[in-house]
Amino acid sequence: MNFPVIKGTGYVLVHAPNMMLEHGTTITVEKAKNPGSDFLKAIPDHIRSFEETVKYAPNQVYIGNLSPRDLETIPQPWFENFVEDADRQGKYGEIMPEKELYGLMKIVDRFELVELNEEFSAEIKEILKAKDIFTENQLALFDKPKSMDEISALVKNDTAKGLYDGDKLLGCVREAHESDPCLTADVVFENLVTKASGVLAMIALFKKNNIDPSEVDYIIEASEEAIGDMNQRGGGNMAKACGEVAGCINATGIDMRGFCAGPSHAFVNAAGLVQSGIFKNVVVMAGGCTAKLGMNGRDHINKKMPLVEDMIGGFAVLVSENDGVNPVIRTDILGKHKISSGSAPQAVIQAIVVDPLTASGMKISDIDVFAPELQNPEITVPAGAGDVPVANYKMIGAMAIKRGELEKKELMEFTKKHGVIGFAPTQGHIPSGVPLIGYIRDSMLAGEMTNAMLIGKGSLFLGRMTDLFDGISFIIQKNSGELSMGQDSSASDEFKQEIREMIAEAMQGIADSLARR
Amino acid sequence: MALDKSFFEGKKICCLGDRDAIPGPALAECMKSVGGEILFTSTECFV
Numbered sequence: 001m002n003f004p005v006i007k008g009t010g011y012v013l014v015h016a017p018n019m020m021l022e023h024g025t026t027i028t029v030e031k032a033k034n035p036g037s038d039f040l041k042a043i044p045d046h047i048r049s050f051e052e053t054v055k056y057a058p059n060q061v062y063i064g065n066l067s068p069r070d071l072e073t074i075p076q077p078w079f080e081n082f083v084e085d086a087d088r089q090g091k092y093g094e095i096m097p098e099k100e101l102y103g104l105m106k107i108v109d110r111f112e113l114v115e116l117n118e119e120f121s122a123e124i125k126e127i128l129k130a131k132d133i134f135t136e137n138q139l140a141l142f143d144k145p146k147s148m149d150e151i152s153a154l155v156k157n158d159t160a161k162g163l164y165d166g167d168k169l170l171g172c173v174r175e176a177h178e179s180d181p182c183l184t185a186d187v188v189f190e191n192l193v194t195k196a197s198g199v200l201a202m203i204a205l206f207k208k209n210n211i212d213p214s215e216v217d218y219i220i221e222a223s224e225e226a227i228g229d230m231n232q233r234g235g236g237n238m239a240k241a242c243g244e245v246a247g248c249i250n251a252t253g254i255d256m257r258g259f260c261a262g263p264s265h266a267f268v269n270a271a272g273l274v275q276s277g278i279f280k281n282v283v284v285m286a287g288g289c290t291a292k293l294g295m296n297g298r299d300h301i302n303k304k305m306p307l308v309e310d311m312i313g314g315f316a317v318l319v320s321e322n323d324g325v326n327p328v329i330r331t332d333i334l335g336k337h338k339i340s341s342g343s344a345p346q347a348v349i350q351a352i353v354v355d356p357l358t359a360s361g362m363k364i365s366d367i368d369v370f371a372p373e374l375q376n377p378e379i380t381v382p383a384g385a386g387d388v389p390v391a392n393y394k395m396i397g398a399m400a401i402k403r404g405e406l407e408k409k410e411l412m413e414f415t416k417k418h419g420v421i422g423f424a425p426t427q428g429h430i431p432s433g434v435p436l437i438g439y440i441r442d443s444m445l446a447g448e449m450t451n452a453m454l455i456g457k458g459s460l461f462l463g464r465m466t467d468l469f470d471g472i473s474f475i476i477q478k479n480s481g482e483l484s485m486g487q488d489s490s491a492s493d494e495f496k497q498e499i500r501e502m503i504a505e506a507m508q509g510i511a512d513s514l515a516r517r
Numbered sequence: 518m519a520l521d522k523s524f525f526e527g528k529k530i531c532c533l534g535d536r537d538a539i540p541g542p543a544l545a546e547c548m549k550s551v552g553g554e555i556l557f558t559s560t561e562c563f564v
Contacts, residue, residue, distance in 0.1 A: 343540045385563040459536040459562045
């Protein structure tokens with residue numbers, strides 16, 4: 001028994017404007033219902049370039065080149081106030097252009113469903129080869145291109161979805177079955193994007209932290225996609241599929257779902273597996289989601305903004321045995337939204353923030369930083385969804401006021417001191433507190449932070465099986481340096497007693513043998 | 518100006534909640550308490 005640690009983090013983004021146009025549900029539904037709408041006509045004037053997304057300050061925070069505190073000093077709108085010296089490579093990962101993701105989709109495809117034309121195959125092979133993260137066998141997949149005539153025919157007869165660069169068709173993703181609604185070209189496309197971006201995040205985790213992927217025992221994938229066929233629509237297993245490509249030869253894994261709360265549940269489970277000794281190294285990871293691209297686009301265009309929901313997100317975090325250095329996950333202080341907790345915002349925060357702290361004798365202000373869902377407010381506020389992180393901080397602060405821990409006049413200061421500004425793309429599970437773990441880990445390793453609480457929330461009612469909300473929280477804490485941190489003293493005493501009994505038994509055996517002589 | 522709660526008595530009401538603000542069931546409970554007839558309740562997600 002010992003608290004597990006956060007050993008490394010990887011974060012990636014992919015600029016995906018063409019996927020937004022072809023697979024984002026707001027736009028695809030509009031195309032089906034109102035093909036001549038003003039919204040659709042306006043879209044081309046609101047598409048961002050790759051360079052603009054690299055210079056976009058929230059994206060620079062996501063990959064670790066800026067801290068969330070830096071973002072507070074950059075005036076909005078961030079889509080106009082660019083980070084001029086921005087780099088697509090970051091401390092935690094990278095921002096990838098869409099065409100490179102097409103290539104990565106080809107690499108992660110095990111069923112020859114991704115077809116690329118001759119010209120693009122040659123081009124992307126050289127680009128990906130230069131990244132020095134793919135094997136010769138993986139790069140050899142680009143040596144079997146498809147003719148443009150064949151690709152065009154597949155897209156035209158609706159058995160494949162196109163891979164576009166503007167109006168230019170570069171390739172396609174074919175359906176995996178002619179009559180299975182769970183293996184249509186649309187579904188396979190969506191799942192391959194999640195897989196490719198998830199693999200990219202795992203590669204970032206391993207490369208940026210010098211981690212050998214063969215040391216990973218178990219992978220928990222926490223996206224929101226269903227992997228399966230018409231007989232088992234959500235059968236799985238994306239975790240193992242990603243691990244296979246990322247070189248985790250000694251790992252197996254599982255998909256964990258809970259809408260946006262999935263990642264937080266995954267961390268609690270990963271921590272339990274490591275602390276119990278079942279596995280030593282568990283990766284929690286997820287790729288992004290095509291369906292949510294451009295989700296609030298109508299409002300963004302109405303507000304004369306660019307379509308800033310054009311980023312696919314991904315993350316991967318390694319949870320390992322206590323090394324005495326990296327921050328620990330306090331598995332003894334967990335918050336959970338129970339079935340009986342109620343769904344009002346106050347009831348949710350009571351269950352997942354106040355109750356676990358109270359049970360541990362802590363005050364709300366004892367937590368340095370809270371990491372609720374960290375959606376970029378520049379995406380949500382114009383759409384009328386408000387500033388989600390700030391709403392959470394205000395509710396947490398209000399609970400502190402109610403408990404007499406805080407003066408009402410101190411509320412705004414509380415939200416700034418114990419919160420950060422949102423910077424994650426609205427990709428469902430991606431903003432769920434996890435994007436802050438890199439910053440939290442760095443701050444704790446630098447001695448600048450003592451503890452942080454991650455808060456995951458999930459809209460279970462969207463699946464129409466329950467109208468319940470969900471949430472789960474856990475605390476990350478600076479490592480004290482003691483390798484027995486979190487060790488259960490009663491278990492330790494039991495172990496010592498067992499050793500004493502073994503020694504006594506051995507001594508008795510020696511005494512008996514001597515007596516028989 | 519204080520809200521006249523009797524305004525809602527017998528009114529047919531659709532409750533559209535936001536998962537990051539007030540959920541649909543919470544709106545419905547409030548409306549029921551002032552005599553509204555709930556026809557439809559939903560909570561949507563925009564993030």
